[in-house]
Amino acid sequence: MTADTSFTQSTFAAVVGADYVLNGFAGGSLTFGAMGGILKSGISFANSPTTGLFEGTTVGLHAGYVGDKIRLGGIVKYDSLSMDYDAPTLEPFGESTATVAFSTLGGEIEAGYNIMSGTTVDVEVVANYAMTDTVMEAWTLQETDIVGLGQSQRAAIGVELSSDLSNATTDISASLTIKYWNEFAGENTVTVTSFGSEFDVAGSTTGSFVEIGAAIDFLQMSGFGGTFVGTWVSDGTSNSTNAQLKLSYEF
Numbered sequence: 437m438t439a440d441t442s443f444t445q446s447t448f449a450a451v452v453g454a455d456y457v458l459n460g461f462a463g464g465s466l467t468f469g470a471m472g473g474i475l476k477s478g479i480s481f482a483n484s485p486t487t488g489l490f491e492g493t494t495v496g497l498h499a500g501y502v503g504d505k506i507r508l509g510g511i512v513k514y515d516s517l518s519m520d521y522d523a524p525t526l527e528p529f530g531e532s533t534a535t536v537a538f539s540t541l542g543g544e545i546e547a548g549y550n551i552m553s554g555t556t557v558d559v560e561v562v563a564n565y566a567m568t569d570t571v572m573e574a575w576t577l578q579e580t581d582i583v584g585l586g587q588s589q590r591a592a593i594g595v596e597l598s599s600d601l602s603n604a605t606t607d608i609s610a611s612l613t614i615k616y617w618n619e620f621a622g623e624n625t626v627t628v629t630s631f632g633s634e635f636d637v638a639g640s641t642t643g644s645f646v647e648i649g650a651a652i653d654f655l656q657m658s659g660f661g662g663t664f665v666g667t668w669v670s671d672g673t674s675n676s677t678n679a680q681l682k683l684s685y686e687f
Contacts, residue, residue: 442674447477451494455684464503471496475515485524490538492517507548507560515540521577530578537575542568548596557599562613564592572626581629588641589621606656613649645671659686 453471477490496513519536526532544566552559572584594615601608622641627634647669655661663682669675 442482443479444482445477445479445676447475447678449473449475449494453496461501462503464501464506467498467500467502469498471498475517487522489520490517491520492538505550507550508546510543510545512543513541515542523577526578534575534577537573538570539573540568540570542566557597560596560598562592562594562596562615564590564594564615564617566590566592579630582626584624584626586624587622588619590617590619592617592647594647606654607661608652608654610653611651613647613651615647615649616644617647618644643671645669655686660684661686 451471451473453469455467455469458466458468472493472495475490475492475494479488479490481487492515494513494515496511498509498511500509501507515538517538517540519538521534521536523532544564546562546564548560548562550558550560567589568587570584570586572582572586574581574583576582592615594613596611596613598609598611601610619642622643623638624641625636625638627636647667649665649667651663651665653661653663661684663680663684665678665680665682667678669678
């Protein structure tokens with residue numbers, strides 16, 4: 437017996453932040469920054485009326501260094517979300533809705549090394565490590581108590597191709613990145629207590645996937661700039677796409 441558990445999830449985020457750039461540090465530039473904003477995400481299933489709507493806030497700190505051939509960066513982020521859960525098929529038996537609180541603490545570091553500088557294209561080897569810890573606070577539905585934990589650790593290796601498209605008034609760069617990720621320590625555990633009996637439901641999320649990203653950066657002489665990033669991720673059975681737009685102004 438097989439069941440189609442496929443789902444669609446859409447996410448929206450609005451984030452503001454500030455960066456401080458220290459030029460001339462160790463022959464390059466050092467950046468510190470902070471950010472904060474709101475998140476909203478909805479999930480629906482292909483063969484079930486069950487839905488979930490996530491809303492909440494996100495805050496983070498990041499730092500980075502760019503030198504002649506070396507690039508280093510890192511970010512730490514905390515998300516606090518609530519989910520409005522709705523399972524209409526449970527209505528005949530009692531409660532069918534609940535509000536669930538989630539918190540996630542995560543971070544990622546990235547390193548890059550330029551292996552070739554050409555007249556039109558630069559080639560850089562990149563490596564990443566990322567981790568997250570998620571807590572699902574205890575909630576109750578139809579006299580059943582539920583609490584969950586999630587952990588993820590993953591690493592990636594890849595290559596980035598970049599090109600300088602600047603003109604007399606605007607600095608412009610474009611890049612294409614291909615990464616192979618391996619999630620080597622991923623596990624989700626849910627503890628269910630119903631009528632005095634307790635049991636755990638656990639699932640492993642280890643595996644590999646490919647990420648392809650494209651980005652365009654621009655900075656005008658006036659100080660106004662921005663970055664557009666689009667990514668596509670696939671593990672061979674499921675796919676996801678993501679687009680981000682960042683606007684900035686340098687004082």
